[in-house]
Amino acid sequence: MFFSGVLILFNHATIGEPAIIEMKDVCIRYDQGPEILSDINLALKRGSFHFLTGKSGAGKTSLLSLMYLAQHPSRGILNVFGKNVNFTDRDEMAILRRRIGVVFQDFRLIEHLSAFDNVALPLRVCNMNEKEVKKRVKELLCWVELDKHMYDKTSTLSGGEKQRIAIARAVINRPDVLLADEPTGNVDNDIARKLMKLFIELNKLGTTVVIATHSDKLITDFPYPRLHLNNGGLRIYEPRDFIRGV
Amino acid sequence: MSSRASALITRKQELPLHSDATGLFLEIMISIAVFLFAVTLAGVLSINSMLSAWNNSILGSLTIQIMPVNTVDIQKSREETLLHQDKVVEFFKSLPEVESATPLSDDQLWALLQPWLGDGINILELPTPRIIDVRIKHGEVIDYPKLAERLIDVSPLASLDNHKLWLNKLINFADGLKVLAMSILVLVVAISTGAIFYTTQTNLGLHRNIIEILHIMGAKDAYIAQQYAKRDAFIGFFGGVCGLVFAVPTIFMIAHLAAQIEGGIINEAKLDFFSWGLILSLPLFSALIAMLTAYYTVKRTLEKMM
Numbered sequence: 001m002f003f004s005g006v007l008i009l010f011n012h013a014t015i016g017e018p019a020i021i022e023m024k025d026v027c028i029r030y031d032q033g034p035e036i037l038s039d040i041n042l043a044l045k046r047g048s049f050h051f052l053t054g055k056s057g058a059g060k061t062s063l064l065s066l067m068y069l070a071q072h073p074s075r076g077i078l079n080v081f082g083k084n085v086n087f088t089d090r091d092e093m094a095i096l097r098r099r100i101g102v103v104f105q106d107f108r109l110i111e112h113l114s115a116f117d118n119v120a121l122p123l124r125v126c127n128m129n130e131k132e133v134k135k136r137v138k139e140l141l142c143w144v145e146l147d148k149h150m151y152d153k154t155s156t157l158s159g160g161e162k163q164r165i166a167i168a169r170a171v172i173n174r175p176d177v178l179l180a181d182e183p184t185g186n187v188d189n190d191i192a193r194k195l196m197k198l199f200i201e202l203n204k205l206g207t208t209v210v211i212a213t214h215s216d217k218l219i220t221d222f223p224y225p226r227l228h229l230n231n232g233g234l235r236i237y238e239p240r241d242f243i244r245g246v
Numbered sequence: 247m248s249s250r251a252s253a254l255i256t257r258k259q260e261l262p263l264h265s266d267a268t269g270l271f272l273e274i275m276i277s278i279a280v281f282l283f284a285v286t287l288a289g290v291l292s293i294n295s296m297l298s299a300w301n302n303s304i305l306g307s308l309t310i311q312i313m314p315v316n317t318v319d320i321q322k323s324r325e326e327t328l329l330h331q332d333k334v335v336e337f338f339k340s341l342p343e344v345e346s347a348t349p350l351s352d353d354q355l356w357a358l359l360q361p362w363l364g365d366g367i368n369i370l371e372l373p374t375p376r377i378i379d380v381r382i383k384h385g386e387v388i389d390y391p392k393l394a395e396r397l398i399d400v401s402p403l404a405s406l407d408n409h410k411l412w413l414n415k416l417i418n419f420a421d422g423l424k425v426l427a428m429s430i431l432v433l434v435v436a437i438s439t440g441a442i443f444y445t446t447q448t449n450l451g452l453h454r455n456i457i458e459i460l461h462i463m464g465a466k467d468a469y470i471a472q473q474y475a476k477r478d479a480f481i482g483f484f485g486g487v488c489g490l491v492f493a494v495p496t497i498f499m500i501a502h503l504a505a506q507i508e509g510g511i512i513n514e515a516k517l518d519f520f521s522w523g524l525i526l527s528l529p530l531f532s533a534l535i536a537m538l539t540a541y542y543t544v545k546r547t548l549e550k551m552m
């Protein structure tokens with residue numbers, strides 16, 4: 001007993017800072033279907049920046065949904081901020097999710113609400129006082145140049161405007177982790193570069209970033225490591241591997 | 247705390263609960279439930295006041311009847327009966343629980359008998375029973391069977407009739423009615439909470455997308471449950487007010503009809519100030535029940551979601 005206790009202490013000491021998101025032999029399946037991803041092992045360090053690549057249907061969105069805690073792995077261990085999600089109760093999960101910002105592929109805005117109310121969502125769910133909410137949301141909406149549409153219903157806005165709302169909503173709470181699902185999928189190169197710049201800025205401020213994409217251009221232009229999904233498995237490529245491969 | 251409370255009231259509701267059809271259904275359902283509840287409750291409260299009035303009258307007084315002495319000579323019979331009456335009055339006056347014992351006068355007896363016998367009959371010419379009205383001191387309880395035994399010793403012609411026999415039957419009947427009415431009250435509450443439970447569940451399914459977004463943004467279940475609780479509190483209150491608007495005239499109408507029954511039995515069924523207060527505060531209770539049911543339904547249902 002005593003020795004195993006010492007061993008555990010020793011273990012922690014050698015690992016150093018735990019990964020922010022860690023997966024051990026993780027599998028994903030939907031209902032009784034086949035496993036979409038199998039035996040995924042992965043550890044994202046605080047402040048890292050990764051691309052997540054793979055063909056359409058490879059499981060990028062599914063893997064991200066594990067990371068933003070929308071589902072549990074069907075097998076294996078998932079630790080987020082050092083907590084094993086299988087042993088975390090619902091309210092604690094909510095608290096963990098507040099530290100994660102997500103930009104969905106299809107934005108997933110609440111259409112009957114205004115731009116302002118959509119962006120305010122992550123602040124309001126943690127009961128921030130309305131004065132502070134107003135201040136922060138206005139500031140951010142000015143920054144993404146949506147102040148003119150602040151009180152317009154989201155359903156009346158264009159795709160590009162919706163995307164900016166989605167991004168503003170993802171970053172309003174200054175998350176520790178930012179997950180973006182094909183954020184440059186529907187925009188031209190110019191805007192894609194601008195978006196990448198924003199993500200890189202946030203990363204420099206300490207945010208851990210994962211961006212799912214199938215754009216080769218993005219990957220070659222920005223030298224970040226790549227999590228690649230293929231046939232239900234995950235391979236990690238360092239940027240130099242990739243360049244060598246080209 | 248107060249700023250949090252005010253934020254709760256003024257807070258933007260992310261779920262479009264005010265514009266959906268389940269709200270109208272619930273409001274109609276609750277107004278019907280409160281209508282039934284109010285009318286039944288008025289019934290229960292009236293029965294209660296009736297029962298306590300009857301119980302009081304049992305406690306407060308008793309009537310002694312003395313059969314006429316059976317002889318051919320009417321005048322002699324009358325005199326001997328009056329002797330028995332005096333003995334019985336003496337006996338009752340000697341009891342510490344008794345406040346007064348008053349024999350009915352000839353005029354009073356005649357007034358009682360006249361409806362049956364018709365005019366033009368002199369009761370002095372008939373062998374009539376005598377009646378003694380006995381008042382019991384306030385708060386004293388009489389052991390009726392024992393008293394009846396002692397009374398026979400005093401005079402075999404005297405019999406104790408304390409309304410208890412028939413009132414007892416009436417009281418038992420009213421008690422049964424009360425139990426029935428109370429089970430209706432329980433049933434109405436059960437059906438309403440059931441309906442709120444199912445509409446809330448349906449509604450959660452309807453807004454599954456938004457709820458998932460709220461969860462991913464870090465909303466706790468309580469945050470979502472509060473939005474439902476707040477809406478259903480309003481629905482419960484306004485539904486309750488609608489129900490009362492119909493229930494109050496109905497109660498008055500029933501009371502009016504009941505008052506026309508002769509005999510004064512129903513006259514005891516008065517709703518006092520407290521009863522009316524209870525009935526008029528029903529919307530507060532329906533709001534509270536709707537609120538709590540919605541809150542716990544959401545909490546329970548969400549536990550099976552993401």
Ligand SMILES: Nc1ncnc2c1ncn2[C@@H]1O[C@H](COP(=O)(O)OP(=O)(O)O)[C@@H](O)[C@H]1O
Pocket residue numbers: 030036054055056057058059060061062063
């Ligand atoms: N909610 C779901 N229910 C059932 N199957 C799903 C669901 N979401 C995704 N899938 C399946 O999982 C696989 C991976 O999908 P997805 O993660 O969206 O891949 P990607 O984002 O890389 O295109 C696909 O075959 C898809 O059909």
Ligand SMILES: [Mg+2]
Pocket residue numbers: 060061062105181
């Ligand atoms: Mg996808």
